[in-house]
Amino acid sequence: MEVAVLDINGKETGRKVKLSKDVFGIEPNNHAVYLDVKQYLANRRQGTHKSKERAEIAGSTRKIKKQKGTGTARAGSIKSPVFVGGGRIFGPRPKDYTQKLNKTLKRLARKSALSIKAKENSIVVLEDFNFDAPKTKDFINVLKALGLENKKSLFVLGDTNKNVYLSSRNLKASEVITSSELNTYKIINANNVVFLEGSLEGIESNLSK
Template sequence: MKVAVLDIKGKETGRQVELSEEIFGIEPSEHAIYLDVKQYLANQRQGTHKAKQRAEIAGSTRKIKKQKGTGTARAGSIKSPVFRGGGRIFGPVPRSYSFKLNKGQKRLARKSALSQKMI
């Protein structure tokens, strides 16, 4: 496929360039481009967020008051999420947000992006 070369102002220079039909002439796949961009952005995420669980809080493991006769609710540990300074129940844990994208899918995404620029 032959394409005219434009200058910086958008005017034709009179030259033409031969572009490969298998790269610049395919039907663009928007979903492949979406997945490629999603993977790129996911790989940028650091994933180092963390909150302390019950087991990681500094404090004694003794029962803080007797089971019966106090008139208040049962309580077993000062590290309980119910108490101030206790552990977080379902807090964030460090993890990787990256995911695998197949080679063919990635190639299709790159070709689709170039083909879309031609349209």
């Protein structure tokens, strides 16, 4: 699969890059994509939720009324869950939501996600560029030139580029990452994936293993 290389003005440079069939042209495995996205979202959960149960509530332990003769239900402690301010029954407790997947499955999921984007013609290859200083306006101009101003876009750089990253940071619909940070969730979540030329070699070599 050949894709034309564009410049930051959205025009073809006259060069083309050939995307590896082993990475961008496989038969997508939807279940692998599902498992990898599920793991990514699960691993982002902090799991610090907690509510106080009966034994953890601060309060008197004396019996609040006599056992019989009141005409109401018996009650032993003000910390009972049936009273306002009492403990919570079966409340949430801290939990580790971390999941594990083997490397082969994660690699398959990423290749599947990239192949899905390739079939949808949602992959753009851009020549390497840089800004003289971090300016959101400059990055917006690149988005306009590529027709991605109102779409979710993911820019994949070969190496860390502070000026490009800071220029995009205020834009909710766009995200800039390096090739080493690429994952299945980010690929699927974006409408278009924009690869800078310098990122393709590293991605293809890592996913072709």
